[in-house]
Amino acid sequence: MLTQIQGLHHVTSIASGAQENNDFFTKVLGLRRVKKTVNFDAPEVYHLYYGDEMGTPGTVMTYFPFPNARRGRPGAGEVSVTGFAVPTGSLDWWADRLQLFGVKGLAKETRMGAQRLRFQGPDGDGFALIEAEDSRAPWTGNGVGADHAIRGFHSTDLRLKDQGATAELLHFMGYEKTETLGDVSRYVRPGGNGADTIDIETLPGAAPAHQGAGSVHHLAFAVEDRAAQIAVRQSLLDTGWQVTPVIDRDYFWAIYFRTPGGVLFEIATNEPGFARDEAPASLGQDLRLPRQHAHLRDVLEAKYLEPIID
Ligand code: ZN
Numbered sequence: 001m002l003t004q005i006q007g008l009h010h011v012t013s014i015a016s017g018a019q020e021n022n023d024f025f026t027k028v029l030g031l032r033r034v035k036k037t038v039n040f041d042a043p044e045v046y047h048l049y050y051g052d053e054m055g056t057p058g059t060v061m062t063y064f065p066f067p068n069a070r071r072g073r074p075g076a077g078e079v080s081v082t083g084f085a086v087p088t089g090s091l092d093w094w095a096d097r098l099q100l101f102g103v104k105g106l107a108k109e110t111r112m113g114a115q116r117l118r119f120q121g122p123d124g125d126g127f128a129l130i131e132a133e134d135s136r137a138p139w140t141g142n143g144v145g146a147d148h149a150i151r152g153f154h155s156t157d158l159r160l161k162d163q164g165a166t167a168e169l170l171h172f173m174g175y176e177k178t179e180t181l182g183d184v185s186r187y188v189r190p191g192g193n194g195a196d197t198i199d200i201e202t203l204p205g206a207a208p209a210h211q212g213a214g215s216v217h218h219l220a221f222a223v224e225d226r227a228a229q230i231a232v233r234q235s236l237l238d239t240g241w242q243v244t245p246v247i248d249r250d251y252f253w254a255i256y257f258r259t260p261g262g263v264l265f266e267i268a269t270n271e272p273g274f275a276r277d278e279a280p281a282s283l284g285q286d287l288r289l290p291r292q293h294a295h296l297r298d299v300l301e302a303k304y305l306e307p308i309i310d
Helices: 018-028 091-100 164-172 226-238 291-304
Strands: 008-015 032-039 042-051 060-065 078-086 107-111 114-120 126-131 152-160 176-181 184-188 197-202 216-223 252-258 264-272
Touching (some): 008 264, 042 291, 091 114, 164 176, 226 252
Parallel strands (some): 078 126, 216 264
Antiparallel strands (some): 032 042, 042 060, 176 184, 184 197
């Protein structure tokens, strides 16, 4: 069993519009944009990162906004809900705020003793704010103070037709099953980074999801450094997983593998982080390009990347 995985590092999803996406995460949810760059594999598309002050692993929601992307179809084999931790007692305030901004799909519910507020992102993305005791320091601003602000990820829901092989994988990754309630089983990484809970919802009859705008593209799990990542990669290979080579993503190193339930997993390093190429005070403000795409700046800005007005 692996001991290096600490919980989530980031969650990456697909959006249809960069401006709308930016406004939702910064002006409605009150996160900080910590990086404005491009998809390293398709540089005509932005890669936008939102999180706490420094983009601490376990707080970072990222997006590929493809202009006019068609909406995904929810179903089995995907992340159905991305959950953020908020302070206990803050959900009524959030419900009022989200309603004021015209956010769709608002619904309060309770799961395993915790109050949750479900809502949809601009492309129908499945989100929840979940009340939790969470000591992580929040980013504040845009009308969201420390009494209410998001602390980072609380948990993500995987919706699967069959949880067996994925549950086994999570166990191998260091997660322990703690509770089952109806269709949902909870897996927790003990001593994790706060973003250390995965809920698997098993729906044998569900139709397969179709990926598109509003769908999660992949879930990234955090390891401390490159040595830990190499050890994890070797263990996964030894266990029969098809894992990519280590890829330099400038702000972390990444490896990827497809899980049996259909969800794409990544293992990302906590090092070097988002302050690698920008001062902490101005993280996320300017377009940063990786070295291999730096020569494309003029054409990307003129033709492909819509200006984002903050
Ligand atoms: Zn990623």
